[in-house]
Amino acid sequence: MRTSSVDQIIIETLSKEHAHLTSLQVFEEIRSQLPAVNLSTVYRALERLVKLGKVSISDMGTGSTVYELLADGLHHHLVCQKCGNVMTIGHEEVSRFFATIQQQTQFDIVTNHLILFGTCKACQAASELQKDKTTTDN
Amino acid sequence: MRTSSVDQIIIETLSKEHAHLTSLQVFEEIRSQLPAVNLSTVYRALERLVKLGKVSISDMGTGSTVYELLADGLHHHLVCQKCGNVMTIGHEEVSRFFATIQQQTQFDIVTNHLILFGTCKACQAASELQKDKTTTDN
DNA sequence: TATTATATTGCAATTATTTGCAAATGCAAT
DNA sequence: ATTGCATTTGCAAATAATTGCAATATAATA
Numbered sequence A, B: 001m002r003t004s005s006v007d008q009i010i011i012e013t014l015s016k017e018h019a020h021l022t023s024l025q026v027f028e029e030i031r032s033q034l035p036a037v038n039l040s041t042v043y044r045a046l047e048r049l050v051k052l053g054k055v056s057i058s059d060m061g062t063g064s065t066v067y068e069l070l071a072d073g074l075h076h077h078l079v080c081q082k083c084g085n086v087m088t089i090g091h092e093e094v095s096r097f098f099a100t101i102q103q104q105t106q107f108d109i110v111t112n113h114l115i116l117f118g119t120c121k122a123c124q125a126a127s128e129l130q131k132d133k134t135t136t137d138n
Numbered sequence C: 001t002a003t004t005a006t007a008t009t010g011c012a013a014t015t016a017t018t019t020g021c022a023a024a025t026g027c028a029a030t
Numbered sequence D: 001a002t003t004g005c006a007t008t009t010g011c012a013a014a015t016a017a018t019t020g021c022a023a024t025a026t027a028a029t030a
Helices: A005-017 A023-030 A039-051 A092-105 A121-137 B005-017 B023-030 B039-051 B092-105 B121-137
Strands: A055-058 A066-069 A075-080 A086-090 A115-119 B055-058 B066-069 B075-080 B086-090 B115-119
Touching: A005 A023, A005 A039, A005 A055, A005 A066, A023 A039, A039 A055, A039 A066, A086 A092, A086 B092, A092 B086, A092 B092, A115 A121, B005 B023, B005 B039, B005 B055, B005 B066, B023 B039, B039 B055, B039 B066, B086 B092, B115 B121
Parallel strands: A075 A115, B075 B115
Antiparallel strands: A055 A066, A075 A086, B055 B066, B075 B086
16 A cells, blocks of 8 residues: 555544544545545545555444444454444354354454444333333223 | 335336345336336335344445345355356355354344455456566566 | 324425546656 | 566545435325
8 A cells, every 4th residue: 555645544534533423424524634635536545545444434334334443452342222322242252153153154354343233221120111111001 | 015006116126126226226117117116115124124134235346335125045145356146155154153242242133134345256366467567577 | 074183295405425527746767 | 777577656536335315105093
């Protein structure tokens, strides 16, 4: 990779933010430093960084794809489809799972930011309550 | 759910195809039966079916989201980023992994069509060869 | 059957993402 | 510094997906 200015600035931005940013958010963040940069350039730069394994790309169910720097420890997420809450899980358990699959299939998994969807504990409890309520009401 | 004609026809179509279809493919398939149907209606119908757990929705790295009927056994996929080959894996191992995470987090995972990316055995071998070749050449 | 409430649809507009192509840029070897 | 080549960029257009809103259709029930 050529040391393209955009790539470097995106990395710095993501490094400061420590969050899941959309392409548009990245675009707006770097505009202060590169006012003339084009959105498609940002998309292509992010794509490059993803391919290089420096940035993760994920659909967390928010409507647009989000990007995050793959700097410190690898991690993954559980996204609650009821309340939208995002829980973070470390790589250990995921890693064991990947290893098992790799052993069985000889397939080398590179997924570095797994997103699993479901229902968080609080929302499970809430729907249990709701169920009881319904039963009582009828 | 109301017995909407579109929903039913989509289910029948996906049931016949036994494949990952894009929204556009679903749209074109059902046109023979519903010539006037709108693409956004198809998107909304698919969204409904996904929410009901009847259809899976996935990004398999092909550029557009694909849908598949969740009829027979649950399964998941490994997608090779080099050659695009798609390998299918059963739910057993995945299920064990989910159970462990659920135990640790109390989070109820509903992901029903997991897509993991990486490199298949053949492409790993190919890149090993390439590496050797490069080493020899230098 | 008439009425009401709710779900579904079409259409147009909006948002999100990708692509082709020509111009500009960076890098390496003269 | 100049040339040659590959990468990166901007711009406009294409593709994918989502949304608001009014019209229509369905189901429940009065």
